[in-house]
Amino acid sequence: MNATRLIAFALIVGLTLVVTVWASRRTHSATDFFAAGRGISGPRNGLAIAGDLMSAATFLGFTGLMYLSGFDGWIMPAVTLVAFVLILLLFAERMRNAGRFTVADVLSFRLRERPVRAATAASTVLVAVIYLVAQLVGAGVLIRALTGLSFTPAVVLTGLAMLAYVVFGGMLATTWVQIIKAVLLLAAGAALTVGVLVQVGFDLGTLFTTAAANSPAGDAYLAPGGSGRSFLDTVSVALAFAIGTAALPHILIRFFTVPDAKQARSSAGWATALIGAFFVMTAVIGFGARAVLPAEAADAVGTSGNLAAPLLAEHLGGGPGTVGGDLFVAFVSAVAFATILAVVAGLVLSASGAVAHDLWANVIHRGRTSTSETRVARIAAAGIGLVAIVITLGMGPEFNVAFLVGLALSVAAGANFPALLLALTWRRFTTTGAIAGIVAGLVTSVVCILLGPSVWPGGAESAPYPIEYPTLLAIPIGFLACWIGTVLSAERGAERSFDELQVRSQTGIGSEQTPVSH
Amino acid sequence: MSSDAPDWAALQRSAPFQQLVAQRGRFVRYASAALLSWFAIFLAVIGAAPAVAGTVVVAGMTIGFLLGLSQLVLAWLLTWGYLRLSNRRWSRLEQSVRELAAAGAAPEVAR
Numbered sequence: 050m051n052a053t054r055l056i057a058f059a060l061i062v063g064l065t066l067v068v069t070v071w072a073s074r075r076t077h078s079a080t081d082f083f084a085a086g087r088g089i090s091g092p093r094n095g096l097a098i099a100g101d102l103m104s105a106a107t108f109l110g111f112t113g114l115m116y117l118s119g120f121d122g123w124i125m126p127a128v129t130l131v132a133f134v135l136i137l138l139l140f141a142e143r144m145r146n147a148g149r150f151t152v153a154d155v156l157s158f159r160l161r162e163r164p165v166r167a168a169t170a171a172s173t174v175l176v177a178v179i180y181l182v183a184q185l186v187g188a189g190v191l192i193r194a195l196t197g198l199s200f201t202p203a204v205v206l207t208g209l210a211m212l213a214y215v216v217f218g219g220m221l222a223t224t225w226v227q228i229i230k231a232v233l234l235l236a237a238g239a240a241l242t243v244g245v246l247v248q249v250g251f252d253l254g255t256l257f258t259t260a261a262a263n264s265p266a267g268d269a270y271l272a273p274g275g276s277g278r279s280f281l282d283t284v285s286v287a288l289a290f291a292i293g294t295a296a297l298p299h300i301l302i303r304f305f306t307v308p309d310a311k312q313a314r315s316s317a318g319w320a321t322a323l324i325g326a327f328f329v330m331t332a333v334i335g336f337g338a339r340a341v342l343p344a345e346a347a348d349a350v351g352t353s354g355n356l357a358a359p360l361l362a363e364h365l366g367g368g369p370g371t372v373g374g375d376l377f378v379a380f381v382s383a384v385a386f387a388t389i390l391a392v393v394a395g396l397v398l399s400a401s402g403a404v405a406h407d408l409w410a411n412v413i414h415r416g417r418t419s420t421s422e423t424r425v426a427r428i429a430a431a432g433i434g435l436v437a438i439v440i441t442l443g444m445g446p447e448f449n450v451a452f453l454v455g456l457a458l459s460v461a462a463g464a465n466f467p468a469l470l471l472a473l474t475w476r477r478f479t480t481t482g483a484i485a486g487i488v489a490g491l492v493t494s495v496v497c498i499l500l501g502p503s504v505w506p507g508g509a510e511s512a513p514y515p516i517e518y519p520t521l522l523a524i525p526i527g528f529l530a531c532w533i534g535t536v537l538s539a540e541r542g543a544e545r546s547f548d549e550l551q552v553r554s555q556t557g558i559g560s561e562q563t564p565v566s567h
Numbered sequence: 568m569s570s571d572a573p574d575w576a577a578l579q580r581s582a583p584f585q586q587l588v589a590q591r592g593r594f595v596r597y598a599s600a601a602l603l604s605w606f607a608i609f610l611a612v613i614g615a616a617p618a619v620a621g622t623v624v625v626a627g628m629t630i631g632f633l634l635g636l637s638q639l640v641l642a643w644l645l646t647w648g649y650l651r652l653s654n655r656r657w658s659r660l661e662q663s664v665r666e667l668a669a670a671g672a673a674p675e676v677a678r
Contacts (some may be wrong), residue, residue, distance in 0.1 A: 120621070120631055123612070127635030130604050130642035137646055138595045257627025271629045272621020273613045280614040287610055310661075316652055323648040325639045332632075549575035555587060556664045558573060 053375050054196045057383035062210055065226045065390060069214050072222035080561070081403050082219035082303040083150035084425045088562060091222055091312035095319020097224045098303050102129070102294065102324055104392040105187055105385050106235060106454060108331070113354020115335025118275035119264060121283070122335060125330035132294035132322060137317035138269075140295070143473050143554040144304040145313035149561070151399075152298050152465065153553075154405045156472045159546035161480040163356045168487045170407035172464045173298040175491070176457045177400035178437055180299075181393055183453035185441040187355075188389040193446065194356060195382040197489070200446040203444075207389060208438035214394040215401065215430045218307055219423075223394045230384070230391040235323065237384040238330040240377075241358065244365035245337030259340035272338070285518035292524060293458030296466035299399035310557045334358055341365070359385070397437075401430035427563075452503035452558035455518040456494055463490030463523025467531045473554060474546045478535055485534030490527030495521045503515050573668040583663035591657050598645045605641050609634045 077083055089097070107126070114122030148154035185204055192203035214222045249255040256273060264270035267451035278286070294300070304313045338350075338357040342364055350357045359378050363369055366377030405426035468486045471478045497519030502509035514522075553559050579585055612620050612634060620631030628636075 120629065123632060123635050127609070127638045128606060130603055130639050134602055134642045134645050135599070137600055137649055156627065240631075252627065253626040254629070257623075257632075261627075269621070271632065273617040273625070273631060283613060287606070291606060311653075311658065314650060318646050318650045321642055323674065325643055328639060332636075453656075456633055548579040551588070552573075552575050552578045552584060552668075555591070556584070556661045556668075558665055558668050 051196050051379075051445075053143060053379040054382050056160070056377040057341070058192075058196065058386050061383050061387045061390070062206075062292070064229065065210065065222075065387070066213060067562040068225045068229070069218040069222040072218035072225060076219040076221055077423075077424045079150070079406070079426070081221065082426055083398075083406065085220040085301070085508075087306060087308055089306040089316075091307060091315030092319050093228055094224070094233070094303055094307050094312065094316035095323060096231045097227040097306075098133075098300060098316060099327065099392055100227035100234070100388075101297075101303065101395050102233050102301050102320070103231060103327055103388065104184065105191060105329075105389050106184075108238070108355075108388060108550045109191070109358055109385055111328075111331045112335040112338065113350065113357045113510040115332065116350060116357035117352075117354040118277075119260070119266065119270035119339070120273055121276035121278060123332060124283060124287060125290050126331055129290045129294055130321060130325050131291035132320045133317065135292070136230070137301070137314060137321065139312045139470060139473070140301060140306050141317040142303055142557075144309040145307060145310050145472075146557040146560045147550060147554040148305060149400045150302070150305055152405045152469060153403065154303050155467060156483060157201035157411075158472075158553075159550050160472065160478075160483050161540075165480055165483055166407040166412050168484050169465070169532045170403035172405075172460055172487055172491055173403035174279040174400045174433070176298060176439075176460050176465075177396045177403075178433065179453050179460075180457040181295075181396045181433075181437040182440050182444070183450040183457065184389055184396070184454075185437060186444060186446070186448055186450045187440065188386075188393070190446050191355060191385060191389070193244040194351075195359060195378075195385070197277040198526075201442060202436060204441050207386075207393065208434060210390050211393040211397060212431055212434045214390070216427045218390035219426075220398060223398050224303075224306060224313070224386075226394060227391040228325070231323070233384045235327060235389055237362075237381050238327055238334065241337075241365065241381070242330045242333045245333050245341055247362070248341045248365070249337070256337060256340050260336045263339050263342075263344065271506075279516070281516050281521060282518070285521040286518050288524060289455060289462060289518045289521040291329050291522060292466055293460075293462035293496075296461040296469060297458075298403070298461075298465070300393040302399050302402060303395075318371045319478050334361060337361065397430050397434050400433045401426045404429035405435070411522045412467075416418065452498060452501070452517065455503075455520075456498050459494040459497070460491055462520050463494050463527035464488075465490070466524070471528075471531050471535075473550070475535075476544055478531070479538045479540040481540060482531045482533075482535030486527050486531030489530030490523050493523040493526045497522055564567035570660055576635075578664060579669055581664060583660045583667065587657055587660035587664065590660070594649065596654060598649065602641065602645060605638060609638060 111126050153166045154170050157165045175261045188207045189200040189204040192198055261268050261270045273550050307313050338361040346360055359381050362381040363378040365376040367373035403423050409425045464487045468483045497514045500514040502512040505512035622630050
């Protein structure tokens with residue numbers, strides 16, 4: 050076991066638990082628990098949103114993919130910002146104005162509440178749990194590689210910290226853990242970026258040419274094709290990150306934590322600026338790791354590429370066995386750990402909102418007080434977290450989680466995105482259309498994964514659906530089902546409330562306004 | 568909402584709201600179209616002309632890499648444009664609609 054890194058991890062857990070205790074004293078009502086009392090300022094919420102996106106998968110995964118396959122690894126960070134512009138243009142202010150705690154609030158505004166809430170809550174919980182398991186498996190593997198702690202205790206410790214933040218500290222603790230992590234991650238990214246640039250003499254030409262020269266692929270390293278993905282695979286992955294990310298519930302519920310629509314759009318603006326800057330840094334780090342690390346590091350980086358950034362830190366700090374190398378890699382590892390903790394907490398919170406606010410308070414027990422809603426939310430968070438931990442331990446460290454991320458993003462893109470967009474913009478849209486879209490997007494995603502190369506029992510070659518990510522099919526089918534369901538139904542009530550939703554969502558009339566306090 | 572709820576249909580038809588929806592809607596349509604087209608062009612170049620995408624232009628950066636980078640730059644520009652127009656024009660229109668609502672909304676419309 051590596052003592053320096055374990056101490057760094059313990060410091061992160063200690064700091065975040067202090068934040069949780071502070072937040073738990075300020076969390077009383079349902080608005081506190083789900084929306085941090087609507088007191089987070091725009092720039093802080095922007096940092097937290099950026100933090101939600103800058104997961105271990107984006108920090109370690111994207112840099113690792115650029116190290117391994119060069120240009121092909123750059124496609125995902127390059128297109129993901131599309132999602133945040135779509136969020137700003139379509140969702141940020143409208144969500145804040147028309148919703149209270151969950152995505153289903155906005156959908157059920159003009160559609161029949163019970164079926165729409167039930168369907169949206171189901172897809173939210175599904176996305177959250179799948180994403181959660183993917184993150185927890187990744188966390189266990191990563192912590193094992195970085196500290197020597199074995200898989201099971203690593204997952205259990207991560208899971209318990211995550212439950213503590215959400216159950217006791219609610220959205221306020223989750224947001225501040227996310228903000229602290231985002232600042233640390235941007236600092237680590239900047240330090241690695243400057244370190245690489247110093248090594249190549251601040252000459253980008255040297256950076257890319259050396260990286261290509263060091264790669265087994267040679268000049269092809271800087272051209273498409275390094276990952277061996279087919280073109281349709283590339284398009285599906287790009288759509289998953291560009292569209293699916295825009296409808297991830299744990300990112301959308303962040304817009305409920307700000308005082309008003311102005312702060313909502315300002316937070317989306319900050320998020321776009323920060324995430325873009327972070328992606329530029331990941332490019333320097335990913336290509337830089339190839340240019341700067343010695344050839345024998347390739348084995349240590351591994352086939353997933355996840356250890357490229359930590360190894361780069363060790364190298365830049367002075368190399369293995371040196372005090373500088375050990376400290377720098379401990380810092381980067383602790384930041385990666387903090388990233389996992391913060392992202393899983395946000396996921397649990399979004400799922401607990403769907404269970405407590407949508408299913409329990411508005412479908413099963415309509416008309417109870419919000420105090421019991423908060424209690425149910427805490428119980429739901431604990432339950433969902435424990436289920437995810439048990440599934441993760443059952444799957445074990447060898448389980449390939451890449452397709453789980455694809456499934457979660459595909460459900461978001463195919464089930465959530467079309468229904469949410471059309472509920473906000475299409476006067477004629479009906480309950481039947483929304484349900485049809487959500488179910489069709491969800492079923493298409495699951496079926497394509499089951500028939501796809503990652504899961505098909507006959508092997509990747511014989512899979513009936515030859516593409517890894519289902520988005521290429523799930524998005525058009527989601528929109529089509531929304532349209533067919535709408536034109537086939539005789540329902541007209543939704544058109545009347547469209548005026549109200551338009552005015553409310555675009556001007557903020559009737560929404561809760563609160564001053565910034567956190 | 569209670570009996571003193573705003574007349575949503577009247578507010579929806581009011582001049583400032585129509586102006587707001589027209590102006591902001593136009594920006595959102597053009598910006599989304601630009602964003603998604605540039606995204607499609609990036610993917611099309613990768614798919615149809617991988618050799619072109621792999622051509623080095625300047626400082627070791629290939630056409631494909633720069634097209635990817637330009638996705639980020641376009642995202643920043645559209646975000647900046649939206650926020651600027653929001654603060655300069657649309658906030659004022661939103662405020663006018665809110666004032667109309669507070670004043671009891673357009674009285675000429677039958678409920």
